[in-house]
Amino acid sequence: MSQMIVVPGLEITPTRLISSTLPIADYDVWSSTKAYAIGDKVTVGQINYEALVAHTNRNPVSDTTTPAAWLNLGWINRYRMFNKQIGNTWAIGSFSGAANEIDLTIRPGQRINSLGLVGVFASSVRVVMTQPGNPVPIYDQMLVMTAPSGRGWYQHFFARFKSRENLAVLDLPPASNADIRVIISAPGGTARVGMMILGWSKAIGTAVYDTSLGRKSYTTVKEEFDGSVTMTKHGARRQINYQVVMEGDQVTDALQTLDPLDATASLYVGAEELDYTIIAGTYDDLDIGLPTYNFATYTLSVRSLM
Incomplete structure (x- = not known):
C-alpha cells in the first residue's frame, strides 16, 4: 500500500520553457507571399499545419474561408510532451522525441514539488534543480530507466533488458525561484516522452492492492x-x-482536490516505485462509499491522455 497522489499539471508556456534542445519549429514559418501546394506543412507559433488546397495568403490561424485551406496537425515536437490538445481534441499517441537525448530547462515561477514523465523511452532521466546565483544544485538525481532482466550471469549479459516507461519524482525541494533541468538520455536510440507534468502533489488517501490496470x-x-x-x-x-x-x-478534501481536474491532464500515482501505477490523464469516475468506523473507500478510474 502507498499514498495515492495526484499532481495537477502546470501549464508550460514559452516563458516557462527557457531552454530545450528540441527545435523551436518543425517546418518553415508560414509566409503570406508564398504559394502553397497541397501537402505543404508550416509552423505558426507552437502549432503545425498542413495545406489542404493550393493557395496563397490564407493564414492558418485566422482564415475562415470554405473549403478550409489548412489542417491543424497539433503541437510542434518541442511542446508535444506538455500539450496534446487540438481544440477540444486530444492527440492520443503523440510524443516528443529526438536522437540520443532531450535536454530542457523549465522555470515554473512558483513552488512545485513533483514531476512526472509518462510514455518514456530512455536509459536514464536526470533531474537537476538550481537557483539563480547558486552554482550548486539543490537537487540532482539520476534515475535509471532500464535494468537487466532475470537473475544469474546469462540473464544479466544476454537477456533483454526490462525498462520503466513511467516515472514520478515526488521529492523536489519546494523552492519558488528554482530552474528544473530534465535530461532524457537514450544513447544510440531515440529519446522519447509522451507527457511531462509538473506541479504540487496532493495525497488523496492510500492506494490498496485491489487496484486494477486495463487498456482500451x-x-x-x-x-x-x-x-x-x-x-x-x-x-x-x-x-x-x-x-x-x-x-x-x-x-x-479529496473531493475538493479532484473536482477541478475534470477533463484536464494530471499525474496520478498509486505507488512511486511501481511505474505501471503512474498515469497522466483525466479521471472518468469517482465512487466514494460513506465512511464506516471513520474510514471511507473509493474507486477512482483514470484514463490516459497520451
Whole structure:
C-alpha cells in the first residue's frame, strides 16, 4: 500500500520553457507571399499545419474561408510532451522525441514539488534543480530507466533488458525561484516522452492492492462475408482503476482536490516505485462509499491522455 497522489499539471508556456534542445519549429514559418501546394506543412507559433488546397495568403490561424485551406496537425515536437490538445481534441499517441537525448530547462515561477514523465523511452532521466546565483544544485538525481532482466550471469549479459516507461519524482525541494533541468538520455536510440507534468502533489488517501490496470484499443474490426477480417489500426488508451482508502475526515478534501481536474491532464500515482501505477490523464469516475468506523473507500478510474 502507498499514498495515492495526484499532481495537477502546470501549464508550460514559452516563458516557462527557457531552454530545450528540441527545435523551436518543425517546418518553415508560414509566409503570406508564398504559394502553397497541397501537402505543404508550416509552423505558426507552437502549432503545425498542413495545406489542404493550393493557395496563397490564407493564414492558418485566422482564415475562415470554405473549403478550409489548412489542417491543424497539433503541437510542434518541442511542446508535444506538455500539450496534446487540438481544440477540444486530444492527440492520443503523440510524443516528443529526438536522437540520443532531450535536454530542457523549465522555470515554473512558483513552488512545485513533483514531476512526472509518462510514455518514456530512455536509459536514464536526470533531474537537476538550481537557483539563480547558486552554482550548486539543490537537487540532482539520476534515475535509471532500464535494468537487466532475470537473475544469474546469462540473464544479466544476454537477456533483454526490462525498462520503466513511467516515472514520478515526488521529492523536489519546494523552492519558488528554482530552474528544473530534465535530461532524457537514450544513447544510440531515440529519446522519447509522451507527457511531462509538473506541479504540487496532493495525497488523496492510500492506494490498496485491489487496484486494477486495463487498456482500451480503438482499432476497428470488420468481418467480411467470406470470413476475412479487415482491421484499421487506431489509438489505444490505458486505464487504471485505483482502489483507495482514506479517513472519513479526508473525504471533503479529496473531493475538493479532484473536482477541478475534470477533463484536464494530471499525474496520478498509486505507488512511486511501481511505474505501471503512474498515469497522466483525466479521471472518468469517482465512487466514494460513506465512511464506516471513520474510514471511507473509493474507486477512482483514470484514463490516459497520451
